[in-house]
Amino acid sequence: MIVTLTANPSADRAVVLSDALAPGEVQRALSSREDAGGKGVNVARVVAAAGAPARAVVPVGAHDPYRVLLEDTGIALDLVDVAGRARANLTITDPAGETTKLNLPGAELSSAEAQAVTDGVVAAAEGATWLVLAGSLPPGVPASFYADLVAAVRERWAADAPRIAVDASGAALAEVVATARPDLIKPNHEELAELVGEDAAGDLDVITEATRRAHQLVPEHVASALVTLGADGALLFTAEGAWRGYAPKVQVASTVGAGDSSLAGYLLADLEGASAPDRLARSIAYGAAAATLPGTQPPTPADLPAGPIAVSVFSTPTATS
Numbered sequence: 053m054i055v056t057l058t059a060n061p062s063a064d065r066a067v068v069l070s071d072a073l074a075p076g077e078v079q080r081a082l083s084s085r086e087d088a089g090g091k092g093v094n095v096a097r098v099v100a101a102a103g104a105p106a107r108a109v110v111p112v113g114a115h116d117p118y119r120v121l122l123e124d125t126g127i128a129l130d131l132v133d134v135a136g137r138a139r140a141n142l143t144i145t146d147p148a149g150e151t152t153k154l155n156l157p158g159a160e161l162s163s164a165e166a167q168a169v170t171d172g173v174v175a176a177a178e179g180a181t182w183l184v185l186a187g188s189l190p191p192g193v194p195a196s197f198y199a200d201l202v203a204a205v206r207e208r209w210a211a212d213a214p215r216i217a218v219d220a221s222g223a224a225l226a227e228v229v230a231t232a233r234p235d236l237i238k239p240n241h242e243e244l245a246e247l248v249g250e251d252a253a254g255d256l257d258v259i260t261e262a263t264r265r266a267h268q269l270v271p272e273h274v275a276s277a278l279v280t281l282g283a284d285g286a287l288l289f290t291a292e293g294a295w296r297g298y299a300p301k302v303q304v305a306s307t308v309g310a311g312d313s314s315l316a317g318y319l320l321a322d323l324e325g326a327s328a329p330d331r332l333a334r335s336i337a338y339g340a341a342a343a344t345l346p347g348t349q350p351p352t353p354a355d356l357p358a359g360p361i362a363v364s365v366f367s368t369p370t371a372t373s
């Protein structure tokens with residue numbers, strides 16, 4: 053069982069324009085779609101679409117229209133009742149495929165609501181193999197929320213606690229890495245740089261820089277790191293080694309949610325007991341499949357690229373010294 057938390061859920065509206073985005077103008081959209089989004093929801097949808105057991109813990113109000121979207125996904129839900137409404141994040145795609153994404157802050161959670169979310173996650177984690185903490189934290193919740201939650205889950209379930217995967221950024225990710233040694237993190241290139249106090253903007257060689265940074269964290273502060281690099285594929289670092297996987301060429305419809313699908317693919321492979329290179333390959337296959345689908349539509353096994361994903365053992369001076 054994979055349990056996910058989406059502390060800051062979002063109704064994802066994806067809009068396709070017939071012309072380039074023109075700030076300051078009134079423009080008509082060609083089409084739009086709405087998905088129940090938020091990173092943990094996306095991960096749970098992909099896992100469930102592959103036929104594996106998944107539950108999503110989501111704070112959502114009884115009369116929030118987002119709740120209908122969420123229930124329509126058909127995934128198993130543990131809903132925590134809150135007063136505020138889920139945000140609506142907007143993705144605008146122009147004919148050249150250029151995407152603009154507007155992510156709102158989300159509704160504030162009171163401290164009682166945040167505690168109810170923690171209690172909901174601790175209860176849902178019973179018997180789970182993985183607990184996935186994914187996405188930004190809503191206003192009102194301290195940056196230590198994920199770190200505190202991991203401590204609460206491990207205290208409650210001790211040796212039976214699930215492994216913890218974190219897909220977050222900024223202070224929430226930094227705190228959980230500093231205090232809780234998660235089993236897996238899934239940063240992109242920029243998030244990884246930020247995590248070690250650097251700026252990726254001037255990087256000339258993405259692979260070398262990501263590798264150097266990941267080795268500052270794995271295995272001492274994080275058991276393993278899946279670093280997603282979009283069209284450059286992904287890197288996997290564990291105590292046993294490092295691997296580089298190459299992304300297949302695909303026709304991109306929307307990259308929103310591709311990282312969530314990559315994480316889901318990795319976890320699905322892990323549930324089957326796959327080796328590290330196979331987990332990385334499955335992750336890349338799912339990320340690529342997600343990119344071919346509009347909006348945040350979750351890929352199914354039928355959407356995966358036909359050919360094999362190339363993975364190489366990735367040695368660097370840092371890794372071998």
Ligand SMILES: O=P(O)(O)OC[C@@]1(O)O[C@H](CO)[C@@H](O)[C@@H]1O
Pocket residue numbers: 060062064088089090091094141155186187188189308309310311312348
């Ligand atoms: O603001 P956050 O929580 O970091 O990200 C939210 C979000 O961009 O993540 C998903 C794609 O990964 C979308 O469903 C959603 O809109």
